[in-house]
Each structure stands twice: as C-alpha cells, then as structure tokens.
Amino acid sequence: MTTDDHGFATEQVHGGVVPDAAHGARVPAIHMSSGFVFDDFDQARDRFAGTDDGYTYTRLGNPTNADVERRVALLERGVEAILVGSGQAAATVAFLGLLGAGDHVVSARSIYEGMRGLLLQNLGRLGIEVDFVADARDLDAWAAAVRPNTRAFFGETIPNPKNDVLDITGVAETAHRAGVPLIVDNTLATPYPVRPVEHGADIVVHSASKFLSGHGAGLGGVVVDGGTFDWSAAPERWAHLTRPERSLDGASYVERYGNRGFTVFARDVVAARIGPAPSPFNAFLLRQGIETLSLRVERHCANALAVASWLEQQPEVTSVDHAGLASSPFHDLAQRYLPRGAGSVFAFTLAGGEAAARTFIDSVQLFSRMTHLGDVRSLILHPATTTHAGRTREERAEQGIGDGLIRLSVGIEDVADLLGDLGRGFAALRRGRAHGREARGASGSQPLSPGHRVALAHAGPQDRAIAAER
Numbered sequence: 052m053t054t055d056d057h058g059f060a061t062e063q064v065h066g067g068v069v070p071d072a073a074h075g076a077r078v079p080a081i082h083m084s085s086g087f088v089f090d091d092f093d094q095a096r097d098r099f100a101g102t103d104d105g106y107t108y109t110r111l112g113n114p115t116n117a118d119v120e121r122r123v124a125l126l127e128r129g130v131e132a133i134l135v136g137s138g139q140a141a142a143t144v145a146f147l148g149l150l151g152a153g154d155h156v157v158s159a160r161s162i163y164e165g166m167r168g169l170l171l172q173n174l175g176r177l178g179i180e181v182d183f184v185a186d187a188r189d190l191d192a193w194a195a196a197v198r199p200n201t202r203a204f205f206g207e208t209i210p211n212p213k214n215d216v217l218d219i220t221g222v223a224e225t226a227h228r229a230g231v232p233l234i235v236d237n238t239l240a241t242p243y244p245v246r247p248v249e250h251g252a253d254i255v256v257h258s259a260s261k262f263l264s265g266h267g268a269g270l271g272g273v274v275v276d277g278g279t280f281d282w283s284a285a286p287e288r289w290a291h292l293t294r295p296e297r298s299l300d301g302a303s304y305v306e307r308y309g310n311r312g313f314t315v316f317a318r319d320v321v322a323a324r325i326g327p328a329p330s331p332f333n334a335f336l337l338r339q340g341i342e343t344l345s346l347r348v349e350r351h352c353a354n355a356l357a358v359a360s361w362l363e364q365q366p367e368v369t370s371v372d373h374a375g376l377a378s379s380p381f382h383d384l385a386q387r388y389l390p391r392g393a394g395s396v397f398a399f400t401l402a403g404g405e406a407a408a409r410t411f412i413d414s415v416q417l418f419s420r421m422t423h424l425g426d427v428r429s430l431i432l433h434p435a436t437t438t439h440a441g442r443t444r445e446e447r448a449e450q451g452i453g454d455g456l457i458r459l460s461v462g463i464e465d466v467a468d469l470l471g472d473l474g475r476g477f478a479a480l481r482r483g484r485a486h487g488r489e490a491r492g493a494s495g496s497q498p499l500s501p502g503h504r505v506a507l508a509h510a511g512p513q514d515r516a517i518a519a520e521r
C-alpha cells in the first residue's frame with residue numbers, strides 16, 4: 052500500500068497487509084510458530100546467508116510480527132520498524148543499535164522513569180553516559196550538554212505527568228548540528244496526532260502497550276527508523292554501521308542496506324541476539340488495537356481536554372498541566388505539533404498535598420488506580436509515592452511534581468461519567484473539610500446523579516461552579 056493516496060484511518064486498517072494467498076482470510080493469521088520449515092538443504096543455507104528472505108525462527112522474524120512492523124512503519128512514515136516485546140525493549144534496542152561503551156546521550160529530564168533507569172543503571176554500567184536537560188524548551192541547554200562523545204539525543208513527544216510537549220524540530224536541529232540523531236519516544240502521542248520523523252526526528256520508539264494497543268491486554272514495543280540520518284557523513288562515529296563486515300561479504304551495513312542500515316543492524320545484531328521477541332499473539336492484539344487508533348485517540352484527546360478544563364475550575368485545584376489549555380506554558384508547542392490534541396495523560400495538583408491526593412484517589416470508582424497509560428479505561432495515579440518515589444522531594448519539586456499532584460490517563464468513556472467520578476473525589480475532600488469544621492450535615496457527600504452527570508458534560512462555567520459546590 053502506498054503512502055500518498057490514503058488517509059490515516061485507511062492506513063491504520065489496511066497498511067502493510069499481505070493477502071492470505073492460501074485461504075483468503077481477511078484478518079491475517081496469527082503465526083504461533085517458533086520456527087519455520089525449510090523446503091530443502093539449499094533453502095536452509097540461503098536463509099541463513101540472507102539471500103532468501105523467508106523466515107527461520109521467530110526470534111529473528113515472524114509473519115504476524117512483520118505485519119505489525121509494516122503498519123507502524125507506514126503510519127510513522129519510517130523506512131522500517133522492529134517489533135519487540137515492550138517499550139523498554141524498544142528503547143534498549145534503539146540505544147544499543149547506536150551506542151557503545153564511552154558514548155554519551157543527551158536526554159530530556161522529563162522522560163519516563165523506567166527509561167531514566169535504563170540509561171543510568173543499565174546502559175550506565177556498560178559505560179554509556181547520559182546528561183539530562185532540565186528545561187527541554189531551552190535549546191541552548193541541549194547544545195551545551197553536547198560532548199565530543201555524544202551520539203544521540205533523546206526525548207518524549209508528550210512527557211508524563213506534566214504534558215510538557217517537546218519542541219521536536221528545535222531539538223532535532225540542535226542534534227543535527229552536533230552530528231547526532233534524535234530519538235523520540237512517541238508513546239503518549241502516537242502517529243495520529245504527530246509523526247516525529249516529519250518534524251526532524253530520526254528514530255521513533257514506542258511502548259505499544261499503551262495507546263497503540265489501547266486494550267491494555269498485552270505489552271509491545273516498536274523501533275521505527277525514519278531513514279533520514281546520514282551515517283556516512285561521519286563514518287568513524289558509527290563504525291559498527293560503516294566498517295566492512297565479513298558477514299556482508301566485506302560491505303558495511305550502510306553500504307549494503309543504505310538508509311535501512313541502522314535498522315538491519317538493530318534487528319539482526321541487537322534484537323536478534325538480546326532476544327526481546329514479542330509473542331505473535333501479542334502482535335495480533337496490537338494490530339487489532341492499531342486498527343481503531345485514530346478513533347480512540349480523538350476521543351481520548353477530547354475527553355482529556357474536557358476533564359482538564361473542568362478541573363481548572365475546581366477551587367481545590369491549584370494547577371492543571373495540560374498543553375491543550377491556554378494556561379499551559381506548552382500551549383504554543385501543542386498547537387504547533389499536536390493540533391489534533393495534546394494526548395490524554397496529564398496532571399493536576401490539589402491544594403491539600405498528599406492527604407488530599409489520598410482522599411481523592413481513594414474516592415473515585417470509575418478511574419482505575421493503576422500504573423499504566425493509554426488504556427481505553429481511565430486511570431489515576433499519585434506519582435510522588437509511585438512512579439517518582441525514587442526521586443528525592445527536591446528533585447520532584449524541581450520537576451513540578453508535588454505531593455498534591457495526581458496523574459490521569461483519560462480513557463474513552465462518556466465524559467459526563469468521568470466528571471461525575473472525579474466529582475466523587477472533590478465531594479470527599481469537601482466532606483473532609485466539613486468534618487474538620489465539625490459542620491454536621493454537609494451535603495457534599497452525594498455522588499453526582501446520572502442526570503447531573505449528563506448536564507455537566509454540557510455545562511457552562513456557572514453550572515460547573517454549582518456542581519463544584521455539591
């Protein structure tokens with residue numbers, strides 16, 4: 052399927068499909084097979100030599116996994132994608148496809164904590180260094196962090212929990228001036244709102260466990276190579292991609308595979324050896340999810356903006372970190388990169404600190420208390436005591452993650468029901484305050500009725516204020 056004559060919704064359904072010649076199945080089969088039979092002696096030899104591109108063993112490639120790779124590569128406008136078992140695995144494959152001992156990465160500080168740990172505690176032990184840029188908007192800070200051994204820039208399109216959108220083009224241009232590629236984690240945006248490659252990023256990684264799947268039923272990760280970075284401009288920096296390889300008859304990866312050189316190395320040398328192969332069943336689940344991606348993301352974004360706007364009007368809320376709001380310092384970047392919506396993962400802060408966050412989180416019924424994102428279900432979490440508990444209070448404060456901050460991943464439910472559920476949290480806070488004043492008979496304990504919830508979805512500011520008084 053070509054890329055120039057179809058829209059996103061069509062591509063997410065049809066992209067990369069290879070018709071089932073054997074049976075005509077409309078939905079491609081799930082190839083739950085560890086290995087693949089060789090017709091004869093010569094075919095086995097040719098597959099190992101790479102002169103026959105059929106399958107050998109699922110760790111090295113599988114038709115179901117390949118279907119998903121083609122589709123994600125198309126949606127992200129990359130030249131090729133590698134499907135792996137999780138988002139962490141995707142980043143690991145991307146980093147190890149580029150970096151070796153003695154190399155250095157410049158990363159936004161706002162990245163997912165698991166990724167920070169990967170860089171510091173895993174790659175750090177292998178001799179790969181990292182510096183974090185505190186204010187990712189400050190392009191001079193990115194440039195100042197560059198060293199002679201810097202080999203990659205890294206950031207997330209929509210970091211969580213602060214929804215502090217990345218200036219992809221600005222950071223990419225800074226990376227390119229330093230002669231290194233920009234890797235962007237596009238998990239929280241997905242290619243429907245933004246394709247980082249079209250804004251200058253060179254490699255895109257995903258936790259496909261999140262919005263790409265949507266169902267929350269299985270993990271996955273993807274590395275997408277934009278095919279844009281010129282590895283031969285400074286060949287000594289990328290010796291593993293540009294030096295002659297015996298296995299390639301003396302050619303280098305770049306000579307043999309051109310702008311696919313990085314992906315072939317990352318697939319054949321990194322992923323195949325480390326072995327984070329996804330189950331073909333999980334690949335199938337992921338493909339099912341991708342087929343409704345744009346519909347879900349539209350709904351996620353609309354719901355999230357409605358919830359964020361409503362939260363901004365609640366007296367207990369001191370701030371809402373959602374770049375879709377005019378009040379956000381990242382609103383301009385959201386308008387530039389994410390006109391279809393700034394995602395549905397964002398935070399708000401309650402004035403009452405951790406005690407208020409506990410009361411609030413323990414009061415909701417529809418939102419699931421979970422450390423997961425991008426599910427069709429709405430999720431709620433307290434970063435200071437969970438995802439960011441490993442940071443000191445001062446470090447969290449520097450990042451604007453206070454004790455009263457609550458993270459939401461807004462799902463695709465009816466927004467009136469979501470507001471009603473969050474209303475339970477505010478009602479519990481108000482009840483607590485009333486008890487504190489020994490004011491008996493406070494009426495804030497009632498959850499919103501179904502009628503109220505529907506009304507609230509269409510409410511103006513005055514109506515919302517009345518609801519907030521309940």
Ligand SMILES: Cc1ncc(COP(=O)(O)O)c(C=O)c1O
Nearest residue numbers: 137138139163238258260270271
């Ligand atoms: C932005 C981002 N990237 C990567 C990951 C890791 O993904 P996985 O859990 O699939 O390994 C996460 C997990 O929450 C994430 O939020």
